[in-house]
Amino acid sequence: xxxxxxxxxxxxxxxxxxxxxxxxxxxxxNTVSWYQQALGQGPQFIFQYYREExxxxxxxxxxxxxxxxxxxxxxxNVNALELDDSALYLCASSSLxxxxxxxxxxxxxxxxxxx
Amino acid sequence: xxxxxxxxxxxxxxxxxxxxMNCSYKTSINNLQWYRQNSGRGLVHLILIRSNERExxxxxxxxxxxxxxxxxxxxxTASRAADTASYFCATATNDYKLSFGxxxxxxxxx
Numbered sequence: 001x002x003x004x005x006x007x008x009x010x011x012x013x014x015x016x017x018x019x020x021x022x023x024x025x026x027x028x029x030n031t032v033s034w035y036q037q038a039l040g041q042g043p044q045f046i047f048q049y050y051r052e053e054x055x056x057x058x059x060x061x062x063x064x065x066x067x068x069x070x071x072x073x074x075x076x077n078v079n080a081l082e083l084d085d086s087a088l089y090l091c092a093s094s095s096l097x098x099x100x101x102x103x104x105x106x107x108x109x110x111x112x113x114x115x
Numbered sequence: 116x117x118x119x120x121x122x123x124x125x126x127x128x129x130x131x132x133x134x135x136m137n138c139s140y141k142t143s144i145n146n147l148q149w150y151r152q153n154s155g156r157g158l159v160h161l162i163l164i165r166s167n168e169r170e171x172x173x174x175x176x177x178x179x180x181x182x183x184x185x186x187x188x189x190x191x192t193a194s195r196a197a198d199t200a201s202y203f204c205a206t207a208t209n210d211y212k213l214s215f216g217x218x219x220x221x222x223x224x225x
Binding site for chain 1: 119155158217
């Protein structure tokens with residue numbers, strides 16, 4: 001158990017819809033990272049939030065957006081869903097150390113299916 | 116695009132045997148980490164090795180890092196059925212993200 005919780009665990013949407021995924025980080029962690037994992041692939045970095053500010057972004061279009069709240073929980077929003085957005089979305093919390101490259105603690109993920 | 120590539124893609128071994136998987140990467144790194152994932156669930160951190168380290172142990176796990184060859188290996192000794200999972204290497208540079216490979220799927224047969 002990492003102490004990172006994600007909701008919902010599964011959801012089904014149709015093309016063009018919008019989705020919000022939620023993540024509660026581990027106590028004491030100030031950083032949340034979101035990853036997309038397609039079937040049979042490794043996780044791909046979407047973005048990271050540190051103390052409520054975006055702290056880096058991967059190669060994802062602007063329709064992927066996020067928020068981090070004062071309690072360090074986070075949301076991932078995806079607009080105008082496409083079939084290729086079907087994936088497992090993983091949230092990971094951490095504390096940025098001076099190297100900004102520490103261990104990540106992952107939640108169990110939200111599996112999104114877009115029809 | 117993914118920084119790391121694991122080899123082999125899949126591995127099937129008998130319980131009690133050792134499992135070895137390799138990871139190659141392309142750019143200079145700050146550290147390299149290995150994670151385990153059971154059946155499409157969340158990833159679990161196994162071990163982190165820094166760029167100035169060559170070998171690290173944790174229980175039945177042994178990780179090596181060769182920065183001149185840009186490669187790492189993960190050895191699981193005396194494997195158990197519970198070790199059946201996908202294993203991912205992830206590289207960290209001086210920025211904010213981990214870059215994961217596509218993973219090695221390990222099956223331990225009883």
